Amino acid sequence: GENVEQHPSTLSVQEGDSAVIKCTYSDSASNYFPWYKQELGKGPQLIIDIRSNVGEKKDQRIAVTLNKTAKHFSLHITETQPEDSAVYFCAARKYNFNKFYFGSGTKLNVKP
Amino acid sequence: DVKVTQSSRYLVKRTGEKVFLECVQDMDHENMFWYRQDPGLGLRLIYFSYDVKMKEKGDIPEGYSVSREKKERFSLILESASTNQTSMYLCASSPGRGPHQPQHFGDGTRLSIL
Numbered sequence: 001g002e003n004v005e006q007h008p009s010t011l012s013v014q015e016g017d018s019a020v021i022k023c024t025y026s027d028s029a030s031n032y033f034p035w036y037k038q039e040l041g042k043g044p045q046l047i048i049d050i051r052s053n054v055g056e057k058k059d060q061r062i063a064v065t066l067n068k069t070a071k072h073f074s075l076h077i078t079e080t081q082p083e084d085s086a087v088y089f090c091a092a093r094k095y096n097f098n099k100f101y102f103g104s105g106t107k108l109n110v111k112p
Numbered sequence: 113d114v115k116v117t118q119s120s121r122y123l124v125k126r127t128g129e130k131v132f133l134e135c136v137q138d139m140d141h142e143n144m145f146w147y148r149q150d151p152g153l154g155l156r157l158i159y160f161s162y163d164v165k166m167k168e169k170g171d172i173p174e175g176y177s178v179s180r181e182k183k184e185r186f187s188l189i190l191e192s193a194s195t196n197q198t199s200m201y202l203c204a205s206s207p208g209r210g211p212h213q214p215q216h217f218g219d220g221t222r223l224s225i226l
């Protein structure tokens with residue numbers, strides 16, 4: 001099966017700084033990598049995703065990069081704001097498989 | 113917008129009880145999932161279903177069963193609740209077709225077994 005590892009487990013940054021969360025996966029057949037944000041008391045919400053035929057994708061202050069050779073992908077948040085404080089999960093999925101494999105989560109704390 | 117609704121936000125039950133957690137999605141998705149979320153362990157898949165009356169075991173199915181009689185509804189059943197099943201339970205759904213479709217989650221049910 002697939003194994004997704006996520007680091008760090010906690011991350012504390014000052015407001016306005018950048019935050020980077022990294023994930024590695026084990027199965028080279030994985031080809032879709034979504035990132036989720038989970039706020040307190042809510043379910044995970046999709047914030048950005050990337051397909052294996054793309055190396056980078058941006059959406060305003062959020063970007064995701066993918067290195068297929070090294071089998072790792074990262075979430076980058078620039079100009080962090082207190083409302084970015086949440087738990088972030090990475091995930092991987094193989095083509096034609098229904099299952100998603102999740103990382104263990106990163107608790108991001110943005111200090112005002 | 114996709115909406116995944118879990119019937120209870122908080123639930124308190126006693127050991128040995130049979131517990132039902134309900135989930136409904138409104139986007140005609142083929143796939144539905146039940147996860148358990150515990151601190152430091154991330155999301156662990158209990159069961160999933162890719163069609164009505166179809167189900168597959170996930171990574172931690174022991175002590176649980178599921179039911180999918182209608183496409184929009186997926187139920188998780190704790191046959192005889194135990195204290196180690198105290199957790200946050202998350203339901204999710206995704207389309208069956210298209211390899212690059214994310215899962216959509218409900219807001220979770222926090223279950224306490226006393």
